[in-house]
């Protein structure tokens with residue numbers, strides 16, 4: 001048990017309040033922020049008819065919905081703003097900073113009563129790419145980068161080219177230019193593992209993109225590879241650790257800059273995560289079907305890496321232990337549940353399609369989940385729509401939804417079917433017409449005491465709050 005877990009147990013004994021810490025992770029656009037808003041709305045205004053929880057009812061404990069930041073300086077999730085945006089019929093803006101939703105709740109079921117402090121993390125997906133820095137010295141991180149891009153997640157030619165350039169680089173600008181080139185090529189190949197992640201999403205909340213490698217490269221040309229221009233760092237290949245390698249002179253400098261970056265950007269988040277007991281990894285299966293095999297591969301690598309960070313340290317499974325030694329410094333959590341959630345399930349018609357959605361997510365991450373070393377009853381794959389934006393006309397095999405941001409009018413359209421398995425890579429391209437799942441606009445009532453319609457939110461809540469029938 002970590003020190004933190006001991007503190008938590010003591011706190012729970014004194015206060016009679018359980019603390020449940022939840023990490024919601026997933027790549028950009030997988031639906032985390034919308035989920036948090038709907039979840040908070042339902043818990044603050046629980047209506048068992050809208051969200052049945054095995055006989056439990058939830059009421060918020062008065063006065064604990066402070067805005068701003070909590071005692072540790074962690075920003076609190078801007079629930080009111082996000083809800084207002086959704087009630088205005090627009091999706092929330094992209095998440096630029098991490099934040100925590102904190103809800104003090106009283107749960108009742110007959111004579112049973114529980115007081116729960118629920119804390120849920122909302123994290124911009126980009127930051128997950130920095131997690132491998134956790135617990136690693138600069139040198140260990142360099143080794144990890146070599147492993148990760150040199151075979152474990154697929155062999156990266158741009159990384160090999162970068163290593164060759166680094167070994168012969170004479171000046172820092174030359175070295176940094178070579179690393180930026182590598183980042184740009186990875187970006188163009190849809191990789192989600194761009195680190196340091198502030199290149200993609202600055203701490204000033206500026207997000208950078210581009211249509212091609214060159215365009216992305218132009219957009220990051222002046223962005224520091226580290227906290228600022230004076231504290232830049234890049235991984236050095238093994239050749240640079242040889243006694244008389246010229247690039248060795250940069251070692252000390254990079255060690256310092258790397259340490260500063262880790263302390264400022266990575267450690268606060270991973271410290272928080274150390275005390276997590278429930279993990280939900282979100283995946284936008286429908287988006288992947290639309291975007292083709294490159295994005296699928298990138299998401300699979302990214303998700304597996306994120307999930308494995310939470311593997312139980314004491315896992316009895318030797319495969320897990322072997323993997324951890326090889327590539328992960330993992331988060332020493334007390335985690336006891338991990339779920340993968342296929343989101344936006346309201347964009348398809350019927351239970352059958354939603355089951356297929358779940359199956360596709362299981363094919364991607366099922367094996368990784370089982371290997372985390374958790375009790376099999378506490379891992380699983382679910383599908384969900386945090387807000388249901390469509391009406392279902394089963395007989396016509398059609399959906400009705402607002403497809404246009406400007407009008408209130410509903411459009412009725414034939415919804416595409418989810419395939420039974422991931423398509424064959426060669427016969428699956430970007431924008432494949434078979435996977436035309438429409439984007440819709442949110443439906444939140446202006447009245448806050450009417451939480452939004454949803455699909456399957458209760459299944460997530462039951463697991464998150466441990467409300468399973470006994």
Ligand SMILES: Nc1nc2c(ncn2[C@@H]2O[C@H](COP(=O)(O)OP(=O)(O)O)[C@@H](O)[C@H]2O)c(=O)[nH]1
Nearest residue numbers: 028029030031032033034091344385386387389
């Ligand atoms: N139809 C539907 N679309 C959703 C739902 N949740 C998210 N979306 C879509 O996915 C986008 C990204 O959601 P968001 O929560 O911001 O993703 P995040 O980057 O993981 O926080 C939104 O702008 C919506 O277009 C949902 O429950 N139903």
Ligand SMILES: [Mg+2]
Nearest residue numbers: 032033094095
């Ligand atoms: Mg977000």
